Amino acid sequence: MGSSAAAARALRLSARCCPTPAAPHRVYDVRRNLNVPAAGEAAKLKSIADLPGPSAATTLYWLFLRGYADKSHLLQDVQRKLYGPIWRSQFGPFDIVNVASPELVAQVIRQEGRYPSRAELPHWKEYRELRGQAYGLHVDSGPEWLRLRRALNPRMLKLREVLAFAPVLQQVVGDLLRRVERLRSRSRDGATVPDVAAELYKFGFEGISSILFESRLGCLRDAIPPDTLRFIAAVEQMLTLSETVVLLPRWSRGVLPFWRRFVAAWDDLYDVARTLIDRRTAEILAQVTGGEPAEGMYLTYLLASDRLSRAEVYITVTELLLGGVDTTSNTLSWALYHLARDGRAQERLHREVSAVCPGRREPTPEDLSSMPYLKAVVKETLRLYPVVPGNGRFIADAEVVVGGYWFPKRTQFHLCHYATCHDEQQFVDAELFAPERWLRGGAGAYRHHPYSFIPFGVGVRGCVGKRVAEMEMFFALSRLMQHYEVQPEAGAPVVEPKTRTLLVPSRPINLRFLPRA
Ligand code: HEM
Numbered sequence: 001m002g003s004s005a006a007a008a009r010a011l012r013l014s015a016r017c018c019p020t021p022a023a024p025h026r027v028y029d030v031r032r033n034l035n036v037p038a039a040g041e042a043a044k045l046k047s048i049a050d051l052p053g054p055s056a057a058t059t060l061y062w063l064f065l066r067g068y069a070d071k072s073h074l075l076q077d078v079q080r081k082l083y084g085p086i087w088r089s090q091f092g093p094f095d096i097v098n099v100a101s102p103e104l105v106a107q108v109i110r111q112e113g114r115y116p117s118r119a120e121l122p123h124w125k126e127y128r129e130l131r132g133q134a135y136g137l138h139v140d141s142g143p144e145w146l147r148l149r150r151a152l153n154p155r156m157l158k159l160r161e162v163l164a165f166a167p168v169l170q171q172v173v174g175d176l177l178r179r180v181e182r183l184r185s186r187s188r189d190g191a192t193v194p195d196v197a198a199e200l201y202k203f204g205f206e207g208i209s210s211i212l213f214e215s216r217l218g219c220l221r222d223a224i225p226p227d228t229l230r231f232i233a234a235v236e237q238m239l240t241l242s243e244t245v246v247l248l249p250r251w252s253r254g255v256l257p258f259w260r261r262f263v264a265a266w267d268d269l270y271d272v273a274r275t276l277i278d279r280r281t282a283e284i285l286a287q288v289t290g291g292e293p294a295e296g297m298y299l300t301y302l303l304a305s306d307r308l309s310r311a312e313v314y315i316t317v318t319e320l321l322l323g324g325v326d327t328t329s330n331t332l333s334w335a336l337y338h339l340a341r342d343g344r345a346q347e348r349l350h351r352e353v354s355a356v357c358p359g360r361r362e363p364t365p366e367d368l369s370s371m372p373y374l375k376a377v378v379k380e381t382l383r384l385y386p387v388v389p390g391n392g393r394f395i396a397d398a399e400v401v402v403g404g405y406w407f408p409k410r411t412q413f414h415l416c417h418y419a420t421c422h423d424e425q426q427f428v429d430a431e432l433f434a435p436e437r438w439l440r441g442g443a444g445a446y447r448h449h450p451y452s453f454i455p456f457g458v459g460v461r462g463c464v465g466k467r468v469a470e471m472e473m474f475f476a477l478s479r480l481m482q483h484y485e486v487q488p489e490a491g492a493p494v495v496e497p498k499t500r501t502l503l504v505p506s507r508p509i510n511l512r513f514l515p516r517a
Pocket residue numbers: 014015016017118137138149208319320321323324325327328331382387388391392454455456457458459461462463464465466468469
């Protein structure tokens with residue numbers, strides 16, 4: 001973000017990849033000649049001290065007097081216009097280099113090294129140490145982090161493996177449709193589902209849990225399991241408090257309530273995940289003891305592969321749940337919000353789904369490859385509302401050169417993803433919802449720089465849940481379109497996004513679901 005606080009917030013996400021820009025643009029491939037300039041050369045380069053940027057006081061002014069504290073995504077744009085595509089912001093303990101052009105983002109990524117890190121998360125680390133937990137994906141770094149990713153990746157990122165999750169995800173989508181039907185038919189006008197994002201959170205939780213635990217939790221039933229509600233509330237709390245806690249000095253912990261609440265939220269997250277893991281592990285053991293083969297999905301695979309300690313299984317599964325709930329749900333909410341307001345786009349999507357799957361047949365993963373418009377809708381939603389509006393790279397072990405500036409080891413970069421996605425030079429009519437721009441041969445298609453749109457991050461540190469997220473969103477959106485025409489409520493206000501580590505709707509999105517004939 002323009003400001004350090006916003007950058008810190010975005011970096012702190014450290015949480016949560018569309019095609020990783022497949023083949024790096026040759027013209028931008030600067031890794032070899034820029035990394036570690038020869039002695040003497042470095043002296044000729046400008047340094048971090050030469051960067052433009054707001055003072056700490058100006059940052060406070062922007063955040064709290066100009067009202068950007070929860071709109072740090074917009075501040076990226078404002079500050080890029082003021083300072084150019086690279087600027088420095090200092091705020092509390094943070095000294096951050098913001099980059100807001102795809103060329104500069106590419107330069108940072110090409111120098112990220114073998115073990116990329118998004119940001120140091122001292123407060124997350126402190127919590128883990130306090131409770132004697134393993135560090136996990138977000139806190140661990142170097143070879144230890146890579147070891148975790150190597151254990152998690154094969155079942156999550158290999159397309160062939162992820163296809164095995166399709167049947168259970170389709171069941172979950174079936175439950176979502178039934179819940180939408182119940183909610184809309186009970187509403188006063190017989191059509192409105194209030195706060196669609198809240199419903200889709202439950203869907204997100206059920207979806208990722210069904211994959212991880214190989215069993216259904218019932219989050220989309222009328223009586224929602226208390227642990228689901230506890231987890232969803234704790235995600236919200238932890239992400240919100242994380243932004244505050246990291247800025248406050250340690251001495252304030254006994255005086256102010258934030259650290260205590262942050263710890264309580266993490267305790268809830270961890271406890272819910274551990275309870276679910278323990279329950280499922282006991283079932284798997286009983287199966288094996290009874291002579292049944294322990295065939296299952298993700299948790300069985302993790303336990304059987306024996307590559308992670310039990311403490312690492314607890315924390316990484318907690319992190320997968322955390323990554324899997326409000327990322328897909330917010331993206332789906334924005335997609336429905338726009339489709340409801342753009343009858344033409346909705347009709348085109350409905351026609352595509354009906355042509356590929358006549359008679360409301362459930363789409364298979366193979367069907368999805370014949371639905372380019374569906375994929376374009378999801379891409380365009382992620383471009384307008386990148387759920388991770390700013391990503392980060394903390395380059396600890398190397399000096400790097402970016403944009404003609406030399407940076408010492410341990411420089412924190414903030415990659416202003418929201419700003420690049422909304423850049424008119426990259427995307428014509430950047431503020432318009434125009435899925436067509438993603439269709440081959442469509443107007444303006446593929447003219448953007450590959451690093452202007454990296455919603456799932458990039459490289460070995462990119463999102464581990466990308467394939468699962470895409471399948472979940474494609475199934476949900478296509479089947480909702482088969483069954484309903486979605487409309488905004490009469491007189492419904494425009495809903496703007498706000499930043500709460502992630503980009504989320506600033507007010508509830510209420511939509512009318514009208515059954516299709
Ligand atoms: C619309 C859906 C999603 C989006 C846009 C998204 C985006 C991202 C981004 C931008 C990152 C940072 C990548 C980087 O630093 O290069 C990330 C990391 C991560 N995501 Fe996702 N994500 C989504 C869904 C999911 C799901 C469903 C899961 C769980 C299965 C998940 C789990 C994670 C985890 C665990 C990380 C940290 C990986 C690491 O640090 O090694 N995400 N995601």
